[in-house]
Amino acid sequence: NAGVTQTPKFRVLKTGQSMTLLCAQDMNHEYMYWYRQDPGMGLRLIHYSVGEGTTAKGEVPDGYNVSRLKKQNFLLGLESAAPSQTSVYFCASSYSKGGYGYTFGSGTRLTVV
Amino acid sequence: AQKVTQAQTEISVVEKEDVTLDCVYETRDTTYYLFWYKQPPSGELVFLIRRNSFDEQNEISGRYSWNFQKSTSSFNFTITASQVVDSAVYFCALSEALIKAAGNKLTFGGGTRVLVKP
Numbered sequence: 001n002a003g004v005t006q007t008p009k010f011r012v013l014k015t016g017q018s019m020t021l022l023c024a025q026d027m028n029h030e031y032m033y034w035y036r037q038d039p040g041m042g043l044r045l046i047h048y049s050v051g052e053g054t055t056a057k058g059e060v061p062d063g064y065n066v067s068r069l070k071k072q073n074f075l076l077g078l079e080s081a082a083p084s085q086t087s088v089y090f091c092a093s094s095y096s097k098g099g100y101g102y103t104f105g106s107g108t109r110l111t112v113v
Numbered sequence: 114a115q116k117v118t119q120a121q122t123e124i125s126v127v128e129k130e131d132v133t134l135d136c137v138y139e140t141r142d143t144t145y146y147l148f149w150y151k152q153p154p155s156g157e158l159v160f161l162i163r164r165n166s167f168d169e170q171n172e173i174s175g176r177y178s179w180n181f182q183k184s185t186s187s188f189n190f191t192i193t194a195s196q197v198v199d200s201a202v203y204f205c206a207l208s209e210a211l212i213k214a215a216g217n218k219l220t221f222g223g224g225t226r227v228l229v230k231p
Contacts, residue, residue: 031216040122042204042221050216058218090158094217102148102208102219104158 002026006091006105013081013112021076021108023091029103030096032074033058034066036087037107043090049074050096081112115140117207119222126195127230134190134225136205142166147181147188148206148219158204164188195229202226 004025013019023032031050035043045058047066055066063085065077074093078085091105116139126132138147149161162172164181172179176193192199205222 033216033218035221040223042117042119042223043219044221045218048216048218056216088156092219096217100163102160102217106157 004091004093004103004105006089006108008108009106010109011111013078013110015081015083015112017081018077018079019081019110020078021089021091021110023074023076023093023105025072025074025091025093025103027093027103028071029093030071031094032068033092033094034064034074034076035090035092036060037090038087046076046089083112086110086112115142115145115207115209115220117205117220117222119205119225121225122223123226123228125228125230128197129194132192132195132199132227132229134192134203134205134227136188136190136222138186138188138205138207140186140207140209142209144209146208148208149179149188149190150204150206152202152204152224154201161190161203192227195227197229197231200227200229 007022033048034046037043044060046060046064047058049055049068052071067075089108094102118137145166147164151159151161169181178191180189202224204224206219208217208219
């Protein structure tokens with residue numbers, strides 16, 4: 001089925017470890033996003049991309065890096081995980097035309113101990 | 114900067130009661146889009162409605178209805194005759210979509226948890 005696929009779905013990390021979350025979309029969307037969800041705070045934007053090879057910071061970018069080497073993939077990296085990065089991470093993609101086509105992945109639950 | 118406020122953090126109702134979720138937004142743009150999403154206990158985000166800033170007509174879809182008022186910057190959501198399956202977290206979101214470099218970022222409110230008791 002067409003959509004946004006996130007891997008992995010669950011992960012437990014030790015403080016200081018690194019990992020990469022993968023987001024893949026097959027809808028030819030130009031824009032892609034990484035959000036984190038924390039209780040009572042809704043979803044907050046970490047980084048986003050308006051096209052292949054471009055990335056930009058969102059509301060809460062510290063401690064994360066991203067790359068978009070291919071249009072269909074958007075990677076989120078944690079170089080040195082901290083307990084404050086325990087969260088549920090959602091990837092999304094959309095058309096460049098405003099307001100259309102937002103599609104979310106099913107989320108990755110990350111726990112940093 | 115855009116902002117979305119959902120003042121109600123949790124609402125508890127008995128089945129068949131109506132429930133209204135408030136959403137107030139801030140934006141400096143004249144063109145923008147408003148959304149409501151449902152997040153059931155399973156965790157995925159389910160799209161409910163999208164409304165652009167030029168369309169102030171209220172909308173009804175089954176037991177769901179939405180009241181968009183630009184004058185008060187509000188986009189409220191009502192569930193009529195609530196059911197247990199309506200128990201979820203509901204998010205209001207705003208997108209400004211004029212400048213490509215800014216992307217079509219969605220700004221979310223903090224969410225309202227709705228608990229419908231049988």
